[in-house]
Ligand SMILES: Nc1ncnc2c1ncn2[C@@H]1O[C@H](COP(=O)(O)OP(=O)(O)OP(=O)(O)O)[C@@H](O)[C@H]1O
């Protein structure tokens with residue numbers, strides 16, 4: 001059984017195996033967030049993967065008969081109360097909000113048209129390939145005389161679109177596979193999890209790269225698909241673990257005791273309660289998708305249309321001028337890093353706030 | 361009162377059982393471990409309208425018994441044998457789909473922890489309506505007023521507004537009332553309550569017990585009351601089964617059992633209930649814990665903790681012997697009637 005979250009071999013010498021185990025362990029620990037506090041902490045006998053039903057002794061009821069941490073909706077609320085005062089989360093949130101607003105309103109914010117070569121007559125292939133900053137062009141132009149600032153601003157759109165669509169695709173794929181595995185169990189589960197484990201054992205960028213390279217005509221869509229495919233096994237494993245934790249929960253047992261059919265049990269009683277970790281993962285996945293998208297565009301597997309600005313592609317084009325005009329690379333690189341950092345800070349503090357183990 | 365109760369009991373005893381559990385055995389087998397019999401040849405009957413108690417310490421197999429009857433034990437890692445006859449059908453040999461149709465409609469269950477037994481992200485009304493939709497074929501729209509009616513029936517004030525509340529917005533007592541409303545929504549003929557009051561504070565406990573009693577009397581639903589607290593049983597049950605180490609060690613009607621416990625374990629349980637008329641007297645808990653149990657195979661499991669063991673107790677398994685409506689599994693029963701309060705007093709003192 002692929003059930004147990006503990007690594008089969010605690011200290012694999014093979015680096016790939018070690019990579020795979022570390023990745024799985026991280027996903028599984030995230031999946032446990034959907035279990036109620038006491039399931040995650042209390043039931044030492046079994047993680048989310050075992051058939052063990054915690055006996056009612058383990059219900060942590062205080063002497064006065066009240067239950068300390070309330071799960072469900074109020075779990076989110078108590079997480080929010082902690083997050084509201086967490087500077088790391090607020091920083092991540094601020095970066096993210098600014099980024100999203102800029103991306104949405106880019107055409108109106110950008111001072112110039114990003115594709116017109118305003119400064120093309122200043123470009124001298126040998127002596128001055130990149131026009132410097134000047135009035136109206138605070139960051140200067142690129143090798144085709146286009147306004148760098150406007151290209152950066154409009155480029156955020158591409159990043160947002162690719163990041164969101166790729167994460168969404170990965171989420172949907174993972175939702176389907178994870179629900180099949182976690183809800184049906186049995187051989188479906190074994191089959192799906194084998195597939196997922198194989199995919200997880202390939203480093204994500206290598207996988208995305210090979211998918212991107214297979215496409216006959218690279219485009220924005222091959223980029224999105226490649227990155228989405230990489231996210232699928234992560235979401236699938238996460239959701240399955242989260243569903244298994246739900247399967248042994250009291251309210252699912254209570255619903256079964258009422259004769260509720262399998263479909264409603266899965267879709268009304270298990271899935272909505274299993275989504276917490278998935279939301280956290282989606283935030284983190286956005287950061288990864290943005291970096292992966294930049295990396296793939298950098299090596300030319302992205303949108304071949306050079307006119308649409310894209311941070312990764314801009315970074316790629318800057319290579320030629322890296323010694324004399326490094327700023328051409330710095331700006332898109334900083335944008336990528338800051339935005340990815342924003343999502344990561346937000347996701348990590350969300351995870352921490354929801355995790356009963358790191359609480360208090 | 362005693363006469364009417366006795367008469368009613370006599371009449372109830374004549375009727376055919378609604379649920380008849382025979383030799384129910386649940387063996388847990390986890391890899392690399394010895395098989396463990398959590399329930400070991402348990403047999404008892406529940407007649408229509410009757411309230412039967414299953415009493416015993418933590419770990420004696422009460423919940424496993426109820427889950428086995430409901431067929432809700434995990435699919436893997438355990439083996440259930442014996443028969444559970446409900447109105448002429450053996451529940452243990454029904455198909456999964458047929459069993460699912462019966463759960464919630466013919467047999468329903470109330471669990472210990474009302475908060476975690478409700479779905480945290482679904483409003484209360486939908487959770488009540490869901491059962492009605494499932495078993496009565498009602499539409500959501502038709503089910504909602506019925507749901508409100510049910511909430512009112514179990515004493516939840518302002519039920520129409522409560523339909524939209526989420527479980528965490530209710531108090532503990534309200535939640536347990538809501539769970540009871542869900543359980544009785546389809547008028548099941550048997551209700552299993554697994555320690556329904558353990559997670560509640562004392563005043564609420566009494567209210568919930570009163571509610572259960574009222575429901576049982578009004579609707580004629582049979583009730584299996586699972587508890588570790590003889591005080592709960594005292595006010596509610598017609599018949600009491602005392603479980604120890606997965607086996608029934610004593611069974612009898614409530615009054616005779618409380619007046620004259622024969623098994624040293626029952627006697628010990630009774631002696632450890634706080635009593636109002638015995639203020640100042642020390643409570644005598646049963647020494648030791650379940651960890652001291654001997655295996656039933658060739659001894660009495662309770663022998664190491666017993667107040668009056670004799671030699672044979674550690675050598676021969678006692679059998680369950682029935683005489684005068686009392687079943688007893690003991691080599692050396694308590695003989696002199698226990699000089700405690702009469703059952704009538706116990707009921708008044710403890711349950712209210
Ligand atoms: N899924 C399981 N796998 C293995 N053993 C189990 C499982 N569920 C219960 N047990 C064991 O079966 C025994 C009886 O458990 P059960 O939950 O029925 O006790 P109980 O009488 O209900 O106690 P409590 O008063 O604590 O609820 C216990 O020793 C328990 O450890």
Ligand SMILES: [Mg+2]
Pocket residue numbers: 056422423424554555
């Ligand atoms: Mg129990």
